[in-house]
Amino acid sequence: MDIISRAEWGARAPRSRSSVGWSQRTEFIVHYSEGPTDQSVRSIQDFHMDGNGWSDVGYNFLVDISGRVYEGRGWLVVGAHAPDHNTSGIGVCMIGRNGDSTAAAKRSIRWLYDEAARRTGRNLTRLGHRDVYATSCPGDELYAWVRAGMPADIEEDDMPDYVSVGMDTPQDLPPNKWVTVTWGKEYSDQKHHHWNQGGSSFIVGPARYAFTANVQIDGLAPGTELQARAIEHAESGGDYDGGPISEYVASAGSTFVHYNVAADTVGDGYRVRFQVIHYGSETGRITAGSAKAFAWPT
């Protein structure tokens, strides 16, 4: 892919610039311009320099809805796009408003990400501007794509995302308390549904999904009543929707809970988790488990 250079789009010279090394680049931050899709990069630069009084256009790169990539400040110049994250973060702006982004624009943003990862030699944290600052930027639609891991093959929408995770640490199961199972192992998760932060959610909304979860529970008296459920947990705070509950009875020795959701929908800003509870008197233990999911982002 070609990057349209500053000379090619008629950039003004920056008033000043300060450099940053690749080792300091740890984040990749996506923005939108919140203006018309045909706005020129030069006019954005004029606004940033003359309106905001900045030394140059704020972003490191800009992408239009046709997928053209424009050099802003470039890879290794400190930007002006996200306070406290201008040294750590490479800022890329989609020229347009919420809902304007296209498969071509997303592919170009992803290409810039892959290029940055290649040059740093490691993955960068993929963020929307709103992850680090109180703003609606980069708009709900583009943000959902960022949170889904910035999938490059976005036109293959019919193929579900496949997630396969497992437990790596046993968890206590005290009586009468819903316990959220934590998935410390990740076998398959190309589209980043199983988030590194937390580890218990394994499907990111908005999506349709299906999953099965299997856990082994020990330490319960035979006959103890158990339940399992999916919950859709809000990313912001403790709000959640409880899904269908299945019931089980502890057997002698280990009890195996097999839980299945054939089809459900999780909304924007929510993530699916899996929980179990028992109504005995002793504290049991979830000793092993795994979950496999299909998700169709909506």
Ligand SMILES: [Zn+2]
């Ligand atoms: Zn922004």
